[in-house]
Amino acid sequence: MGNRTIVPFGPQHPVLPEPIHLDLVLEDETVIEAIPSIGFVHRGLEKLVEKKDFQQYVYVAERICGICSFMHGMGYCMAVENVMDLKLPDRAEFLRTIWAELSRIHSHLLWLGLLADAVGFESLFMHCWRLREEILDLFDMTTGGRVIFSVCKVGGVRKDIDAEKLKKIVEVLSNMDSSLRSITKIFLSDTSIISRMSGVGVLSPEEAFDLGAVGPMARASGIVVDDRLLGYGAYPHVKFEVQTATEGDCYARTKVRINEIFESISIIKQCVSLMPSDTAIDVPVKGNPDGEYFARLEQPRGEVVYYVKGNGTKFLDRMRVRTPTFANLPPLLHTLKGVDLADVPVLVLTIDPCISCTER
Amino acid sequence: MSFFQMAKTVLSSMFKKPATLNYPVKPREYDPIVRGHIEIEIEKCIFCGMCQRKCPTGAIKVERAEKRWAIEPFDCIQCNNCAESCPKDCLHMHNTATPANENRDLIRDARISVDAEDNKDS
Ligand code: SF4
Ligand code: SF4
Numbered sequence: 142m143g144n145r146t147i148v149p150f151g152p153q154h155p156v157l158p159e160p161i162h163l164d165l166v167l168e169d170e171t172v173i174e175a176i177p178s179i180g181f182v183h184r185g186l187e188k189l190v191e192k193k194d195f196q197q198y199v200y201v202a203e204r205i206c207g208i209c210s211f212m213h214g215m216g217y218c219m220a221v222e223n224v225m226d227l228k229l230p231d232r233a234e235f236l237r238t239i240w241a242e243l244s245r246i247h248s249h250l251l252w253l254g255l256l257a258d259a260v261g262f263e264s265l266f267m268h269c270w271r272l273r274e275e276i277l278d279l280f281d282m283t284t285g286g287r288v289i290f291s292v293c294k295v296g297g298v299r300k301d302i303d304a305e306k307l308k309k310i311v312e313v314l315s316n317m318d319s320s321l322r323s324i325t326k327i328f329l330s331d332t333s334i335i336s337r338m339s340g341v342g343v344l345s346p347e348e349a350f351d352l353g354a355v356g357p358m359a360r361a362s363g364i365v366v367d368d369r370l371l372g373y374g375a376y377p378h379v380k381f382e383v384q385t386a387t388e389g390d391c392y393a394r395t396k397v398r399i400n401e402i403f404e405s406i407s408i409i410k411q412c413v414s415l416m417p418s419d420t421a422i423d424v425p426v427k428g429n430p431d432g433e434y435f436a437r438l439e440q441p442r443g444e445v446v447y448y449v450k451g452n453g454t455k456f457l458d459r460m461r462v463r464t465p466t467f468a469n470l471p472p473l474l475h476t477l478k479g480v481d482l483a484d485v486p487v488l489v490l491t492i493d494p495c496i497s498c499t500e501r
Numbered sequence: 502m503s504f505f506q507m508a509k510t511v512l513s514s515m516f517k518k519p520a521t522l523n524y525p526v527k528p529r530e531y532d533p534i535v536r537g538h539i540e541i542e543i544e545k546c547i548f549c550g551m552c553q554r555k556c557p558t559g560a561i562k563v564e565r566a567e568k569r570w571a572i573e574p575f576d577c578i579q580c581n582n583c584a585e586s587c588p589k590d591c592l593h594m595h596n597t598a599t600p601a602n603e604n605r606d607l608i609r610d611a612r613i614s615v616d617a618e619d620n621k622d623s
Contacts, residue, residue, distance in 0.1 A: 197557035200580050265507060271520045285536040285594075291580045299585075300534070320510075327506040 144168070148482065152181050156259045156486040159496035163489070167482060175477040177470060183500045190460040195221055195430055195451065196295055198460070205462065206498040207288050208251060209440045211244045213498075214293035216447040217460070219373060220436035221295045224451050225428070230421040231375075233297040238375035239310070239412050240283075240290065241438075242405040247276040248441035249398045249405075252493050253328065256395065259490050260337045268324050272317060279310055297423025307413045314406050325399045338391035342476035342488040345389055354472040355465050356443020357397045358492055362389035368439035379411040391491045398493075429455050440465055442493045464498035535596040536579040539572060545591035546570055552583035552592060574599045 146167045152160030160181035166174040186205055190198055202217035203210045215237055222229065254269035277287050283302050284290035292300045302310070328334055344354065349362035359366050360383065367383040369376045384400040386393035430451030437446050443465030450459040469492040480488055522529060531537070548570065550563040560576035561583060563569070577599070584592040 193557060197582075200557045200578060262507075264511060268510060268514075274520070281535055282532045285532075285534040285581070286579070289578075291536070291578075299581075323510055327510070331506045 145173075150175075150485060150489075154486070156255070156490055157494070157496075158255070159494070161489075161494060161496045161499075163477075163485075165477070165482065165485065170482050172477050172480055172482060172485060175474050177474060179470075179496065179500055181500070182497050186501045187460055187462070190457045192456070194455040195457050196426070196455075198457070199294055200291060202460075203289055203291065203293070205501055206464075206495055208248045208495060209244060209442070209445075209498070210289050211240050211293065212438060212440045212445065213462075214290070215241060215374075216436050216438050216440075216445050216462075217449070218293050218295050219438065220434045220447040220449040221430050221451075221457075223434040223436060224430040224432045224449060225295075225426065227296055227424055227426065229297055229424060230419060231417040232301070232419055233422045235375045235378075235412050235416050236298050236302060236422065237293065238379075239302070239409050240280075240292065241374065242409045242412075243276055243279060243310075245405045245441045246402050247273050247280075248493075249402050250276065252398060252441075252490075253325070253395075256328075256487070256490055257334075259486050260334055262334065265324070265327055268320075272321060272324065275313055275317060279313055282306060282309070294423065296426040297421075299423070301420065301422050307416065311410055311413050314409060318406070321402065325402070328395055328399060335392060337484070337487055338395060338491075339388075341391045341484045342480055342491065343388070343390045344472055344476050348475060349389065349472060352472040352475055353468050354443075355468045356439070356441075356493075357394055357401065358443065358469045358472055360385045361393035361397045363387045366444070368437050368444050371437065373436075373438060375412055375415075376408075378415055379408050381408050391487060394491045429453055430457065442466055442495055442498075443468060445498075462498075462501055464495065464501075466492065466495045466499045469494075470499070531596040533596060536581055537595050537597045538574060538579070538599040539577060539583065540593050540595055541570060541572075542591040542593070543570060545589045547589055549588060551586050551588060555582045555586040557582065574602075 148165045148167055150163040150165050151157050152162045162178045164176040165172050186201055189201055193201060199214050199217060203214040205213045250269050250273035254266045254273065257265035257269060280290060281287050283306055284292045284300060292298050344362045346363045349359050349364055354362065355366065363385055365383050365385055369381070370383065381404050384397050384404055386396050430449070431453040433448070433450040435446060435448050437444055445465055446463040448461040449457055452458045473489065473492045476488060477485065548563055548565045548568050550565060553561045553563045557580060558576050558578055560573045562571045581594050584594050
């Protein structure tokens, strides 16, 4: 047995855009335990729900995370709408689905870029973010915001996408296809990338299930979980396959996310072709929420759970978010055991950590 | 597995125009719906205070008696709620960012209606 050393990892680390701290207990170069500490960016957003009325809180919910901002707003709205028994017009559901899937593409491309950066492939990182920029331009054009859209509201959406812009979305996505394929092929077949990822941080299906992994982390271990199958939004109207892999290592998680990008493109194209011609995009909201509800939806990183409890006034009693990164931390700590110190950054990155979400 | 996958992409990029803008020389063009900053047509405003009540961050202050409308532009999160709720349609979202400014107070009190100014003097 070699000497044990403790190496602090984070809260400031080149691969981490956000602060999380891990104490890595090493024996020689091998990690034998990882002790996390979080709480560096806690903002008390759940408490704020008592101060902002339930319609204004959408803007706060959106700011929980800068990457899945739309889906946070959507999750909150879905929860409140269910408490208030609101039935959205179909068009609103389709528009929400399009924005949600565009967010998924942008989030996965961002993550691919960070991954390329973590394995030291600078030019690949640039190319991933170049493609992501095209998606951000679509957001700019359809919602008026690049990152924070402010288009979701309780009872529907605030902006419509007209036929011309829908066509533009499909056009941009179709044009992206060939460069997307050549870029993602590098991740899946380049020797240097594979040697960094293949066989690193293996999570077996049983472990993934027991530790409560969600999203791509669980799917890469062969568990078919996807909240989109629950049938919220426009997902019951479109065909898609849940992307899974069996290896459970970093490579499998990359493969799942890459396949999801193409699946999302297909969902958006279907949504555009099935878009209802009825122009209503919202329903009037009368009264205040009274009751409680759990809403679950699939974010790029996995399942997010929104709990709201209303008391009949315009201020909610309680709002709680369980974000996907929070659920994926235990599997991460488990997979960290036994990996080389040099592999830690890549492994931490493959859960797609979003610490701001986790700490709210 | 293969080597030099990236070489093809890199080579073809050499013959494409840059993906970035040559920024200060060629300014970025924003779509008209982009939310940049709020401006008011103060002549139309009736100081009803609707925008103040709808604003999620409390960036707008309306003083009815004094006929004064003020915004703290750096508190504004560009949600467009005020513009949508204004009964007189006098708030407009512009697609350029809030201009940089050293003195916050200067902007805050820059929009006092002409009426209010006159009343003060008299
Ligand atoms: S809502 Fe419109 S009219 Fe009323 S105070 Fe605000 S800007 Fe003036
Ligand atoms: S855009 Fe939103 S945050 Fe800004 S002043 Fe209007 S209501 Fe307030």
